[in-house]
Amino acid sequence: MNWDEFSIWGKKITEWAADYHKSVAERSVRAQTSPGAIAAQLPSSPPVGGEAMEAIMGDFERIVMPGITHWQHPRFFAYFPANAAPPSMLAEMLVTTIAAQCMLWQTSPAATEVEGVMVDWLRQALDLPEGYTGVIQDSASSATLSAVLTMRERATGFTGNREGLATKGNMRIYCSDQVHSSIDRACWVAGIGQDNLVKLPTQGPRHTIDVEALRRSIRSDRAAGHIPAGIIAITGGTGIGACDDLAPVLAVAQDEDLYTHLDAAWAGSAMICPEFHADFWDGVDGFDSIVFNPHKWLGAQFDCSVQFLRDAGPQLNTLKIEPEYLKTTGTEVTNYSEWTIPLGRRFRALKIWFLIRAYGLDGLRSRIRNHVTWAAEICEEIRAMDGFEIVTEPILSLFSFRCPGDDATQQRLVDALNDDGRIYLTQGAFNGQKVIRFQVGQFDTTRNDVMMAADVIQDVWRNLK
Numbered sequence: 463m464n465w466d467e468f469s470i471w472g473k474k475i476t477e478w479a480a481d482y483h484k485s486v487a488e489r490s491v492r493a494q495t496s497p498g499a500i501a502a503q504l505p506s507s508p509p510v511g512g513e514a515m516e517a518i519m520g521d522f523e524r525i526v527m528p529g530i531t532h533w534q535h536p537r538f539f540a541y542f543p544a545n546a547a548p549p550s551m552l553a554e555m556l557v558t559t560i561a562a563q564c565m566l567w568q569t570s571p572a573a574t575e576v577e578g579v580m581v582d583w584l585r586q587a588l589d590l591p592e593g594y595t596g597v598i599q600d601s602a603s604s605a606t607l608s609a610v611l612t613m614r615e616r617a618t619g620f621t622g623n624r625e626g627l628a629t630k631g632n633m634r635i636y637c638s639d640q641v642h643s644s645i646d647r648a649c650w651v652a653g654i655g656q657d658n659l660v661k662l663p664t665q666g667p668r669h670t671i672d673v674e675a676l677r678r679s680i681r682s683d684r685a686a687g688h689i690p691a692g693i694i695a696i697t698g699g700t701g702i703g704a705c706d707d708l709a710p711v712l713a714v715a716q717d718e719d720l721y722t723h724l725d726a727a728w729a730g731s732a733m734i735c736p737e738f739h740a741d742f743w744d745g746v747d748g749f750d751s752i753v754f755n756p757h758k759w760l761g762a763q764f765d766c767s768v769q770f771l772r773d774a775g776p777q778l779n780t781l782k783i784e785p786e787y788l789k790t791t792g793t794e795v796t797n798y799s800e801w802t803i804p805l806g807r808r809f810r811a812l813k814i815w816f817l818i819r820a821y822g823l824d825g826l827r828s829r830i831r832n833h834v835t836w837a838a839e840i841c842e843e844i845r846a847m848d849g850f851e852i853v854t855e856p857i858l859s860l861f862s863f864r865c866p867g868d869d870a871t872q873q874r875l876v877d878a879l880n881d882d883g884r885i886y887l888t889q890g891a892f893n894g895q896k897v898i899r900f901q902v903g904q905f906d907t908t909r910n911d912v913m914m915a916a917d918v919i920q921d922v923w924r925n926l927k
């Protein structure tokens with residue numbers, strides 16, 4: 463392809479993109495294909511000669527699009543959102559065009575410097591104290607793994623990387639039973655082991671970790687010869703939105719000299735709204751590491767996860783490695799690849815810059831506020847439905863409910879709703895029971911989209927009974 467053809471197709475694809483987004487609400491939210499149906503339409507071996515772009519694009523529409531679940535659909539109420547506000551998509555196009563690999567300052571100084579400033583803009587937006595720095599990662603999973611590795615290294619006096627873990631004893635990490643599976647996996651990968659991830663019960667309307675149990679558990683582990691290494695708290699757990707009381711957790715960590723990580727992957731975006739701080743953010747100052755995903759609720763195109771660090775030193779001591787071929791002259795620069803596990807890195811900060819400038823914090827805040835308000839409204843509609851019950855009350859814009867019947871019936875309703883295609887919901891678990899999750903957070907969703915879900919649920923339920 464030459465650049466003139468690129469220009470023609472670039473324009474066509476931008477048109478296609480705008481049309482797609484303008485009409486996405488007419489599509490079924492979840493793909494309606496059966497397993498294998500897409501793969502069966504692809505040739506089993508690669509073409510030897512080149513093909514025309516018309517043919518490739520035609521097959522994209524014919525074969526690929528029917529197998530897409532539409533995350534940018536305004537009635538996407540499943541999982542958590544992965545928003546893609548248009549300015550952030552445009553920034554991604556520029557990043558794709560420049561295609562710089564931004565591992566070191568000198569491999570694109572602008573990428574590093576914009577990243578530093580964007581992390582600081584977001585620090586201010588989330589009202590974290592001055593002094594926090596941070597880095598943009600691909601995912602919360604990677605940020606959490608970085609934090610868990612740091613806990614491990616700190617607990618071994620920074621000898622684990624060099625000596626291995628064979629003689630280090632059982633390092634223990636503490637969290638509530640509401641954490642995301644990425645915390646389990648981080649402990650697997652870091653060599654901590656599932657059995658050394660201590661999950662404590664939760665209590666109260668926000669399902670906060672039982673802090674007394676946390677304290678007791680750490681003390682009894684020490685008495686048993688284990689090595690407490692860190693505490694992971696959550697603001698907005700994935701299942702039902704559990705939020706730990708941050709100040710008491712931090713107090714335990716300080717008393718016990720433990721490293722702390724806060725997983726706010728979803729709910730962190732809502733913390734740009736000061737009115738949520740009293741309930742959800744109080745005590746955040748002092749956490750050693752905090753992750754939140756602008757690629758979820760905030761509107762930055764996937765992927766984009768910000769990890770804030772109170773002091774970058776311990777994580778750098780854990781992850782920094784500098785072979786000759788990566789050395790650069792000049793000592794005052796930041797090389798962000800030293801802060802993370804992957805070496806190569808994309809210029810993710812540009813989409814934050816475009817996003818925040820295009821909407822302003824107030825534009826982003828008003829969306830999140832609407833989502834929280836509308837979630838409360840639809841929750842009341844579902845509560846009023848015959849035989850339906852709200853299992854977990856709204857935390858920000860997430861709640862869960864059950865229809866009449868057993869667990870299998872809950873799953874039948876979820877599947878029937880998603881086969882219907884007008885809305886998309888997913889299931890979760892609470893207190894050993896299956897629940898149906900409902901979250902509001904798609905960037906372009908309207909009150910009508912959200913309230914329509916009540917009619918769809920009624921309708922599909924009536925036909926299921």
Ligand SMILES: *Cc1c(COP(=O)(O)O)cnc(C)c1O
Pocket residue numbers: 542600601602603604642644698699700725726727728755767
């Ligand atoms: C989505 C989510 C994660 C995982 O995020 P990735 O960026 O996909 O790794 C972790 N924790 C919570 C609370 C989440 O909601």
